[in-house]
Amino acid sequence: MRPYLCLFLLFFVFTAVSAQNLDVQHDGDKLYLTHKVIAKENWYSIGRMYNASPKELAPFNNTTLEKGLAIGQILKIPLTPTNFLQSGQPAVDEVLVPLYHKVKEKEGLYRISQTYHKVPTEQVKTWNKLKSDELSVGAELIIGYLAVKQEISSLAKNGQRQMTSAAVAKTTAPPVTTPVVKETTVPIKETPAPVPPKDTNTKPAAVNNNPSVTTVNKPVAESPGSEGAFAVLFADQTKNNPPKTISGQAATFKSTSGWKDGKYYVLMNKVTPGTIVRVHSNSTNKTVYAKVLGEIPPGAENEGLLIRLSNAASAQLMTPEGKFEVQLQY
Secondary structure: OHHHHHHHHHHHHHHHHHHOOEEOEEEOOEEEEEEEOOOOOOHHHHHHHHOOOHHHHHHHOOOOHHHOOOOOOEEEEEOOOOOEEOOOOOOOOEEEEEEEEEOOOOOOHHHHHHHOOOOOHHHHHHHOOOOOOOOOOOOEEEEEEEEEEOOOOOOHHHOEOOOOHHHHHHHOOOOOHHHHHHOOHHHHHOOOOOOOOOOOOHHHHHHHHOHHHHOOOOOOOOOOOOOOOOHHHHHHHOOOOOOOEEEEEEEEEOOOOOOOOOOEEEEOOOOOOOOEEEEEEOOOOEEEEEEEEEOOOOOHHHOOEEEEEEHHHHHHHOOOOOOEEEEEEO
16 A cells, blocks of 8 residues: 555645646746656656757756756746747747746846846736736736646646737737827927927927927827826825935836836835835936836846836936936825
């Protein structure tokens, strides 16, 4: 009876582990899963499970195939173009197993997308049925799929044949270019007062007298109140606490929010997500109110930045492309 009992326990442990979400780890730009070796497993059986070549597994774990494996040993399973998909569909003999990221404190969608091969934030929202960019700490988000062989991988029973059609559609069309074309006339209607209203030369006058506007060929929000939907929340937030004022450089990030609903967002370090920030541009004398999504991701392109502002908010401020100066209150 004892051998059968041992086999039953091993099966139970394996079933419990395989039922858990597969959380992706990262070391710089290298993405991987972790696997705990159980009895009778070897490089080849683990390779079949994760659709990974044993010749890649061993060196990825700083060892060789000749050394074998020990029960309880923790292996890193590399995610490569062979077994990791964020767009497209699997081969005929493959299925897709969702891979997850657990949201940490002060993490936002933009930072997560940058970590996982810059997968579009709208793709992540579609996979996880998110209605906004706001995230809860500890939430597990699908950030891609493990493509495994249906007939030989024990993970295949948790797989699916294709990604959601909406997510695939998002990969083939930029999320913001459509409203840009449709609403380019809105900034012209807000031409500064000093420009004389000529019958036929209204547009050239706006270009020649306010060059900072011409660098931003983007629409502004259609909703009433150019300062955005979070202006009222800022008033409540600062009713009993005088706001702090700071100035510095800003840049933008792409978001589909704000173009029509006036919901603007920012990435900002050392500020609690959900905080409403008043963003003012001295060069255009315009103001918007934006909600903090999370911290600015590390990287050379973000050095010296005070905030990153959603491109809808930047369009509303009529700021130039690239970096620009802002004054913040929060």
